[in-house]
Amino acid sequence: MFELHQKPGSSSRDITIKLHPENHNRRAATTIVHYWNITKGYISPDGVHKKVYLINGQFPGPIVEARSGDKLIMVVSNQLEKEEGISIHWHGLHMKGANDMDGVVGVTQKAIPSGEDFTYEFDISGKQAGTFWYHSHSELQRSDGLYGGLVVHYPLIEGTREAEEYGYDEEQLLLVGDWYHYTAEEVQASYLTFRSSGHEPVPDSLLINGRGKFNCSMAIRSRPVDCHDVQQPSLRLEAGRTRLRVVNVGALAGFNISIPGGEMNLIQIDGGNRIDPVPSVNSIGVLYPGERMDIVLSSNSITNLTVSLDSENFVFQNQALTSVQTFPVTSSGTIVESPSKQGELTVITEFDLATARGQIFSPPMEEHANQTVLIYNHLEMLAHFDHIPMGFMNRTNWVPQEEPLIHLPRSEWDEHQFVPQIKGNSEWVDIVVNNRDDKGHPFHLHGYDFYVLTRHAFPRRAGYRTYNPFDPPAVWDEVLYPRPNVVNPPLKDTAQIPRRGYVILRIKTDNIGIWLFHCLVLWHQGTGMAMAFEVI
Ligand SMILES: [Cu+2]
Numbered sequence: 275m276f277e278l279h280q281k282p283g284s285s286s287r288d289i290t291i292k293l294h295p296e297n298h299n300r301r302a303a304t305t306i307v308h309y310w311n312i313t314k315g316y317i318s319p320d321g322v323h324k325k326v327y328l329i330n331g332q333f334p335g336p337i338v339e340a341r342s343g344d345k346l347i348m349v350v351s352n353q354l355e356k357e358e359g360i361s362i363h364w365h366g367l368h369m370k371g372a373n374d375m376d377g378v379v380g381v382t383q384k385a386i387p388s389g390e391d392f393t394y395e396f397d398i399s400g401k402q403a404g405t406f407w408y409h410s411h412s413e414l415q416r417s418d419g420l421y422g423g424l425v426v427h428y429p430l431i432e433g434t435r436e437a438e439e440y441g442y443d444e445e446q447l448l449l450v451g452d453w454y455h456y457t458a459e460e461v462q463a464s465y466l467t468f469r470s471s472g473h474e475p476v477p478d479s480l481l482i483n484g485r486g487k488f489n490c491s492m493a494i495r496s497r498p499v500d501c502h503d504v505q506q507p508s509l510r511l512e513a514g515r516t517r518l519r520v521v522n523v524g525a526l527a528g529f530n531i532s533i534p535g536g537e538m539n540l541i542q543i544d545g546g547n548r549i550d551p552v553p554s555v556n557s558i559g560v561l562y563p564g565e566r567m568d569i570v571l572s573s574n575s576i577t578n579l580t581v582s583l584d585s586e587n588f589v590f591q592n593q594a595l596t597s598v599q600t601f602p603v604t605s606s607g608t609i610v611e612s613p614s615k616q617g618e619l620t621v622i623t624e625f626d627l628a629t630a631r632g633q634i635f636s637p638p639m640e641e642h643a644n645q646t647v648l649i650y651n652h653l654e655m656l657a658h659f660d661h662i663p664m665g666f667m668n669r670t671n672w673v674p675q676e677e678p679l680i681h682l683p684r685s686e687w688d689e690h691q692f693v694p695q696i697k698g699n700s701e702w703v704d705i706v707v708n709n710r711d712d713k714g715h716p717f718h719l720h721g722y723d724f725y726v727l728t729r730h731a732f733p734r735r736a737g738y739r740t741y742n743p744f745d746p747p748a749v750w751d752e753v754l755y756p757r758p759n760v761v762n763p764p765l766k767d768t769a770q771i772p773r774r775g776y777v778i779l780r781i782k783t784d785n786i787g788i789w790l791f792h793c794l795v796l797w798h799q800g801t802g803m804a805m806a807f808e809v810i
Contacts (some may be wrong), residue, residue, distance in 0.1 A: 287507040289483040289601075291423070293445040293519070294339060295437070298427045303343035303400075308336070310350045312360055312420070320479045320486035322455045322493075323500035326419035327410070334449055334484045334523070335422030338408065341429050343400040351391045359385020362394060363411035364424065365564060366404070366545035366767045369721055372396035373680060373787030376720055379412040380674020381790055381806055403428040404546020405519040405566040407449070414458035417525040417796050419484075423447045425519060426546070436517075440541050442570045443514035450531070450581055451524030451563070452477035453486060455499050455594075458525075458796070465797050468661035472653060474526055474713075474797050476592035480581060480599060482507060492594045508602040511573035517541075518569050522561045525796035528584035528716070528770070530559025531569075532622065533603075536576040542568040543630055547723065547765040550631040557624040560584045562716035564768040564794035567627065573605045586773075587713055587795070628729060632764040639725075639760040643780060644701035646743045647694050651717075651771070651793070651803060652710040665793065665803025667692050672792070672804040679788050679806070691806070698783045698809040705779040705791075705807075708740040709771040715798060717777075718768040721789035721809075724779035725765055727758035731772035741776040768794060783809050 310329045317326055317333060329335035340346060352360050363377035375396040376382040386392040409421035425447065428434040437443070454461050455478045465475050478499075479488045490501035520531065531538075537554040544566050559582070561567055583597040650668055655661040664671050670692035679687055687693070696703050705724070709715055732739045733753060741747075741755060750757035758778050771777045792804030 287485065287505045288510055289485050289507040290510040291337060291447040291483050293337070293425055293447055295427045295445055298339055298341040299430045301341070303341060303429075305345040305347060306340055307347040308338065308349070310335070310348060311353050312350065313353050314355070318502065318504070319481055319484055320453065320488040321490060321502050321504040322479070322488050324455060325457065327415055328419070329422065333419045335408070335420070337422060337447060338424040339427065340398055341427045342398060342403045343429070345395070345397050348394040349391060350386060350394065352386045352388050354388045357388050359387055359412050360410055360415060360420065361385055361412040362408050363720070364396070364406065364408050365718070366406040366566070367396070367424075368399050368402060368785055369396055370399060370785050373721070373789070376787075376789070377411045378720065378790045379678075381679050381788055383678050385412045398426055402426055402545060404542060404544070405521060405568055406545055407521045407523060407566070409523070414462055414796055414800050417454060417458040417461070421449075421523050423449055423521060440517065440570050441515055442517040444512045445517045445519065446511075448482055448518055448520045449484070449523045450482050450520060450529060451480065451522055452527045452583060453479040453481045454525070455479065456497070462797055462800050466662050466801060468655070470663065472655050472663040473589040474587050474795065476588045476590050476595060477524070477526060477583070478592060478594045480583060482509075482581065482601060487599070489596065492596070494594050497594070506601060508604060509579060510604045511576065512606060515570055515572050518571060519566065520561065520569065521566045522563050524563050526563065526587055528560035528562040528586070530557055530582045530584070530624075531561070532557035532580045532582070533571065533576050533578070534580070534622070536571060538569045538571045540567060540569050540625060540630065543627070543764060544766045544768060545723065548633055549764060550633065550762055552625055552630070555623040555625040557622050559624075559627060560770070561627060562714075562768070562770045562794070564716055564718045565766070576603045576605065578602050628770070630764050631759070631762040632725065634762045635760065639780070640702065641758065641760060643704040645696055646704040646706060647696065648743060649705065649707045649805070650710055650740070651707060651715060653798065653803065663801055665798050665801050667803065667805040670805065671802035673802060690802070693788065693806045693808050695808045695810055696783055698786045700782055700784045703781050703783055704743065705781065706741060706743050706776060707771055707779070708776045709773065710740070712773050714770050714773050715803065716768055716770045716794040717791060718794050719779070719781070719789060719791045721785045721787055722781045723765050723767050724769070724781045725763040726769050727760060727763050727778040727780055728756060729769060729772065729775070729777045730756055731775035743778070785809060
């Protein structure tokens with residue numbers, strides 16, 4: 275058997291994942307091969323026993339580090355005992371020329387059956403470097419632990435010296451996300467019934483780098499768990515300044531990170547996309563599922579780090595959940611006494627990620643794209659489907675097709691596939707998505723980064739509205755229809771579409787293939803909130 279990364283009942287509660295840019299940024303591009311055996315086993319990430327997916331015996335999976343231009347060969351062996359198909363998606367990597375390696379069951383591949391292997395082989399673009407992650411794109415396996423971090427470093431010889439430019443001495447990874455004590459299948463079953471009234475199952479706990487702390491006395495009698503009390507995990511920073519690469523690996527909730535008394539500087543969003551510089555703050559958010567942020571902080575002023583889950587989607591109360599949790603931070607192996615005493619006020623300065631801007635286009639981009647696609651997304655509970663919540667993109671509810679779309683002529687795609695065609699000659703295409711729901715949805719586009727020209731929620735008093743690019747408003751105004759940002763829009767691969775609001779996402783169609791576009795809330799994705807674009 276494999277060595278468990280985290281032994282059940284293990285007393286080590288150090289969650290530090292130190293990265294090693296020095297092993298990658300000084301060498302020529304190369305081929306990196308990983309052999310992964312996927313199994314399942316019981317562990318207690320937060321003190322509560324749960325059966326999770328393990329990669330080579332580890333949860334979360336092994337960290338993959340590389341440099342721009344490397345070739346990755348990932349041999350994934352499904353060693354699950356029961357018949358269950360798996361796949362791995364490389365979130366944020368463009369997969370140019372490797373659409374069939376994108377890992378989406380039903381679109382780019384069939385699930386890897388138990389007892390079989392699949393080899394993912396693809397080149398990381400010479401232009402891509404940043405914080406990524408990988409996760410299952412089969413069923414709901416992501417929330418039962420089939421995920422891990424993927425970091426691509428800039429080669430120093432290309433002249434980009436980020437450590438000097440941003441002023442940091444070490445790099446660490448933080449995989450942060452909500453956590454459920456029941457299996458994803460059980461959680462989804464509690465959602466896909468009329469009894470849920472469409473309210474999402476609220477998580478029980480939260481994990482950083484696969485560990486957390488659940489207070490066993492909080493367990494609810496109606497939902498018993500096998501629990502033993504564990505210490506709160508802690509983070510260890512080396513002296514100096516640290517670049518934290520933060521990924522939201524959760525299934526439902528966004529979160530804020532704050533370090534009262536400390537200073538954080540946001541430098542990049544999603545896969546290494548630079549932002550217009552912002553002032554140092556001690557709280558940043560909301561980071562939604564699938565999104566990443568890179569922040570630089572000075573370790574000497576930090577004694578703890580607080581993660582606050584965003585309660586936007588917590589309509590049902592879950593008494594078991596502690597949605598704000600503080601993790602001790604040690605610096606150079608010594609716990610620094612907190613300078614702020616009880617009763618003393620710490621001023622919170624917060625940066626709202628929704629206000630991040632990208633690098634400046636000079637001259638600005640054109641107001642109009644070469645092509646525009648208009649989409650309405652909606653969760654519905656229809657009488658003829660027993661009032662079970664179902665996700666729709668325009669009028670289509672996605673169900674992965676048995677044979678993947680890339681291997682079939684369009685005439686053989688079933689009625690659950692909504693896949694507009696767009697031209698792939700590097701034209702600009704605007705994707706306008708109107709979210710008709712009273713909750714936000716973090717959407718991820720495979721194969722591309724997009725510029726977020728607009729991300730807007732209509733005021734509650736404005737009644738029911740949408741944005742139609744083919745019949746635009748006579749005048750732009752900040753309250754109803756803000757002017758699209760063609761000067762410094764942020765570049766991302768995952769973006770929150772606000773409740774009763776809309777986004778305008780602009781892509782340059784330079785990547786041929788069929789690319790999924792879907793909500794990252796796993797419970798929404800699992801009930802059909804997904805579509806794809808075929809770039810021809
Ligand atoms: Cu959603």
